[in-house]
Amino acid sequence: MSAHTPAPQAQQAFTAAAQAWRESRMDAAEQGFAAAALLEPGWSSAHANLGAVLRRLGKCEAAVASYRRALTVGAEDAGTLSNMGNALRDLGLLEESETAHRRAVALAPDNWGYRYNLALLLRDRRLHGEARAMMAELAATDPENAEIQWDLALADLYLGDYRTGFAGYEWRIKLARNPVRDHPGPRWTGDDPTGRTILLLAEQGFGDALQFARYVPLLAARGARVVLECLPEQAELFASLRDVAALVAKGAPPPVHDCWAPLASLPHLLGTEFHSIPAEIPYLSAPPRPNLRMVPPPGQKLAVGLVWAGKTTPRDRSWPLEQLTPLLGDPRATFYSLQLGPRAGDLKSTGLERLVRDAAPALQSFADTAHVMEHLDLIITIDTSVAHLAGALGRPVWVLLRYVSDWRWQDEPLTSPWYPTMRLFRQPDPSDFKTPVAEMAAELASLIDERH
Template sequence: MNAIVEQIQTALDLHRNGSMGQAESLYREILGKQSDCVDAIYLLGALLVQSDRANEAIAILQHGVKQFPRHAPILVNLGTAYSRISDLSMAEHYYRLALSVDPDAFDALRNLATNQIKQGKLENALPLLERALQLDPTAVDARLSLAFTLTKTGKHDAAIPHFRTLLATDPDHRAALIGYGQCLLKETVPSEEGVTVWKRIVELHPGHAGMLNNYATVLKNTKRYPDAEAACREALALLPDFFSVWCNLAIILAAQNRFEEACHAFDQTLLLGSRRSELNPQLPPFATISEETWREFGAIAGCQLAACRNFLGHTSQASDAVETALRISPHDIDSLMMKGFLHLQSGRFEQGWPLYEKRKLSKHKPRTFPKPEWDGSALDGRRLLIHCEQGLGDSLQFIRYANIAHALGGKITFLSHRCLVPLLSACPYLERVIADGDPLPDYDLHIPLMSLPHALRTTWDSVPKSVPYLYPSPSLTEQWKAKLSPYTGFRIGIAWQGNPNFANDEVRRVPLKMFQSIASVPGVRLICLQQREGMEQLGDIDFELIRFENLDANAGAFMDTAAIIQNLDLVISPCTAIPHLTGALGRPIWLAKSFAAEWRWMSDDREENPWYPTMTMFRQPKLWDWDSVFSRMRDRLVTLLESD
């Protein structure tokens, strides 16, 4: 018996050292002497599997199972042999038999997990890998497999600690780095860690266009656009027909307001996608254009091309681009909404509102409530909950519809941004105004605020234009009348910038220095309505701007501002909440309108606005040309003052 043990050890040493032929001969010699030598059976089976002779292994191991039906290592090796010939069902059978003998058999747990992954049963693999790691926390392959399986099942947050554990031991573990990097690409709030990780991946994989594209993506997500652009161009130098990189580059160019260049890049994206069957055989696997990729990114390219062309004033071409997107992916929500915006900005409200409702299927959808949604019919005393969505300006513009709902017999509760509660509480058509997050009263029906135009079937001719529909505090109005009395002359309130996080805010905001031409008109006094963002520009002007500290700090959002506006002769502002507030108060407002204005300001050069009868719009003749806008405003102001 001792001689057999010695021979087994000698054969195992040969086996481990790669002398497979000698090891096999010795295993067979042992079995010739002792056919029931269990170690020789399972080790010879393992050797045959490793030598890609799975069928021979199966014969040996099946014989062993007959002799030792409860020997877990033999069962595991037999499962592995079946796996090598792609008989996943038989492999699973023997792995499970092994675990029925020994529930803590590490190899059986790990291999069964791999078997489940190959069968697409990812959720089944997770507890097996977790148990394997409990048995051996240092098992790199099991931890890596668990991390990637968590990633594939969408559990990125759960995968991250496992990738970090692997990287703590080996900071340049390539698979772990890539897996970790893929998780960081999914971050809701992009981090600098993602940039650091992908930069290292690129360093470890020089000349890899796919890695460069992912690096460009994390740079884009952290708004480091020049660096992101450079990474894209480096990738395209390596692989000029890389569809995903062209799409990424186009988005990066658009984010820098380089719309002409972005249009070219989006066009190239769509061209490559249309040639995918021709190009795919010539591309490396990571760059091929699958039908799924084409539907997703082709639709993005078409939709974003429509947006860029619209920014440039090419509305017909924008419509063509969005139709291209919808041919690629007929149910793409962003493309359907873009088509809706193009209708709305042209006054085709009947076609636009139904498409705008598609936002309810988007990731930025309005919240839902358990009661039915109102369809615009007579309310006859029923209680309607209207709930806010999107920005403050949207609430100020569309709260007018609550008046119509009230006229239809509704008892209206408005679920409001908390900061707007004091201002909106003065509206006589609102029975209650509740701050978002506070307990709700009983209600019968609900509707998102921005769905009211659709529910009430608003057309160009039926836009509710009656103003005012917001009301300043009488006491505050009197207080500000007294405070403003020393500032005689034609008083103009000004704002120049809205929320900097708003998409394309750079396109709509006005440099404060542009108001110099207005300030230079004799008899004009400028009153500052701007708060927070943009105040750093005050040091760049050399004209008088009357400011009041702590505006709205005590009374509530827009309360002081509304009272001041009530005591002004005119307000001038670009697209911010201020034009909505001023228009809703029924006071004169001049809108400094970007060439690429939002849909609500319309897409042409008209001066009147369908939503605010007291508004006059001054549109740029081309992007960035605020000089022309303020020159026209100055001339109009001079004429106005001369006529008085």
């Protein structure tokens, strides 16, 4: 705060904004802190608090500017620096974020919150050894903190220590944002399952279910009768999974069973290590769709499915469609859009609807998409649920990865131990959308020439 006492009008606006923040009325908080900062431009706390609200509202560029104002007019403050580092991280400005976070930790080395924020940033910077060491120190200090234990597990998974990482992955159950719902009866803990009926509970997203469904045949091979709960959108597809005794839609009453386990706990319960990932591919197949036919145009040498947008939270898994135009230069390759959701409209807004055939209107389920994939020569995607589906089907799939990607893909390899038919193309920098597409275009040209 500035040396002088703020004017009463500014103080009143600040107090009202602080109350609105506590009550989660973010629009009112934004308005109040903005008024206080306007009336008292030398009041660093008004700028810093406005930055916090703006970031909460997803306005990260404005948040960074507010934090910079706070640091300009006030003393160097560790909390403001750490908060600014978080906003810079949200924007993908990782080097600037690292500078802010390291300075915050230097100013307040005993504050575990600032160290935690730095550790998360270091993970994004692919400095996994340093990030893991910092997470381990924090976990030892606060061993019951589920968020820290969860991020420590992710650090282990990034580093390929799957036995330790998947054990720590169980902390997800205690996360407030991702609780595994309670279920009556005993939970299976990995002992001999012979002769028992085990209910596997759906718990996470589509991609996780597709990835971990591979464990169902392994559990059955140990003598269990497996009942698989799944999201309704995937039920028809999962009916092709080997050794499933019964399928049940998520939330529906399950059949009689002896015990249960979350599906995503199977890598831990079955002792997965990095070099023992079960990868018997394919483990899913598409059901017949006699009315869903793809008629190749004259001269087609390669049929390619294309998906350019996935989830935007907690991290953006999308690619600007216009940046993918280098892939479309050879008419011997026919591109089919498999893009669902609002971003399907990108085809029309960019004019690429004239170059890419839109298959999405015919796709009403994962089973439909799987059927189309089995008639394509290649799938190119940034959406990871599509990547998991193509990989589980054993289809050739190229995955575009943003600079900050998930533990499943690590940071260096061009292939995936989870899916032998998968090729990975990575951003060398968070702002570089051209290099991996250029690499992909060159590979695509070679593939078309081979087919020709």
